[in-house]
Every structure is written in C-alpha cells, then in structure tokens.
Amino acid sequence: MANIIEISDLSAPELAPYRNTAEKELEAAGIFVAESPNVIRTALNFGFTPISLLMERKYINIQAADIIELCGNIPVYTAPSQVLTELTGFKMTQGVLCAMCRRALPSPASILAGAERIAVLEDIMNQTNIGAIFRSAAALGFDAVLLTPSCSDPLFRRSIRVSMGTVFQIPWTYLENEPPYYINVLKEYGFAAAAMALRNDTVRIDDTKLASEKKLAVILGTEGSGLKAETISACDYTIKIPMQHGVDSLNVAAASAVAFWQLSKK
Secondary structure, eight states: OOEEEEOOOTTOGGGHHHHOOOHHHHHHTTEEEEESHHHHHHHHHTTOOEEEEEEOGGGTTTTTHHHHHHHOSOEEEEOOHHHHHHHHSSOOTTOEEEEEEOOOOOOHHHHHHTOSEEEEEESOOOHHHHHHHHHHHHHTTOOEEEEOTTSOOTTSHHHHHHHTTGGGTSOEEEOSSOTTTHHHHHHHTTOEEEEEOOOSSOEETTOHHHHTOSSEEEEEEBTTTBSOHHHHHHSSEEEEOOOOTTOOOOOHHHHHHHHHHHHSOO
16 A cells, blocks of 8 residues: 655655765765666566655556556655655656665676676776766676776665666675776786777787687776776776777777677677
8 A cells, every 4th residue: 555645844764865965975875876767677577675755646557557556555755746856956857766775785796706807997986977887787798887986886875777777787886995906906807908099009809819708807997087097007907999080089988888788708
C-alpha cells in the first residue's frame, strides 16, 4: 500500500535529501538521490534500498506506479510542480526522485582479482564526464572502474543521471593509493597499465600488443592537465587515438568510449 504524503512544510527534516544540494553531506549520511524512473528502476533491480520517493501526483498512477510497488511502504512525497521546484532548486523534468541508501564499496583487491579489462580514472572531478565514462565502460565490455581518491563521487546525482544508471551495474571502487603509486597495485594483480596521454612516445590505440594483453588497465586523466607525468612514466604503455584535421584530442568521455571499444576483450 503506497504511503502518499502531501508536502505541507518544505523545511521538514524528512525532505532534507531533496532539499540539500551539498552532496558531500548526503554522502556522509550514507544517502544518494537517483533521478528519473528508468534510473531508479535500475538501482532497485541491483538491490539498492530506497528511503523515500518525491514526485508530482500525476506520476503516482502512471510512470511511477511500478516503482512505488517495488519500494513497498516507504513515504512517497508529492506536491505540484512549482512546489517541488522550490524544494529542490530545479525543475524536475524527469518527474521522480528517490533517496536511497549507499552500500559499502568493494575492496580494490576483490575487483582486480576478477577482472581483465578495467578503467582507472585519475583525479577526474567533472560529474558529467564521470557518468559518461561509466556508461561507456558498461556498454562496451569493461569489467570495472577504479577511481583515485581525488575523483568525484559516481553516486552524485548528475553522474548517476548521465550514466543512465550504469553506476549501479558495473563494479567500482576507490583506490587506496594516490597517483602514481596505484600503478604498482595494478601490476601486482597482473595488469598492464596503458596511459592515455598526448605524448610523442606513444603507441596507437589499435596496436596489436595492446589487444593481446590478458589484463589491461586503461588510465584516464582529467580535462586540461591530463594524467600526472609520474603516472605516465610508471605505465607500461602510453597510448593515443589517431586524430585528423588538426584536432589534438577528444574530451575524456569521448576518448574513453573509443578506447573501451578498441581494447575490450573481443
């Protein structure tokens, strides 16, 4: 039975996950917010626990009816569109938000032990890029994503939305070591490390040596400054995508899609 609650007080403490734009505070509280019916369904299908839902009343019996049923007797907060915009600070074009419990992350060792193709993100802070890289990694056959401690959280709302929920599907965790020391950890588990960087001493991304590696970690850096020089030096390969028309590089999210397609296990 749905527990429908009409919002009467925007300052009510139970609405804090939707009102709070400081996502670090939500992270500290063990909460994240998923946006849009499809993304919420994916999170539920992969076992994430819902806390509450927020939506316009018109969604209750249409787009979100199955979600409400899947969530059981949790609060479903509802109000007219303008009230929800005032509460959240943005227009809810996707109609539905869901506050959910975070889960304990796996250890890097448990991921590395069972993978053959991984993406490693070094100090990437842009949430849109994080989400897009996750979507490409999941779609193009990579086994997992590892992030350095300085990366943005994949469970921030924008990253979840851009990833289309693939942050719930593909294994991921944070590395315990800062650059470049995590490269040693990758090598301990048998991975060849391939740094994507604009250098002269590179191999083409379609080089047969890369495809023949049993275990390969593709290392991607932040926009602008890219990977740290020490990271590149510690890697087994420096790779780049051949460019034309005088273009020197792609956005890191676009580059990741090309790399994952070319270097996935066929």
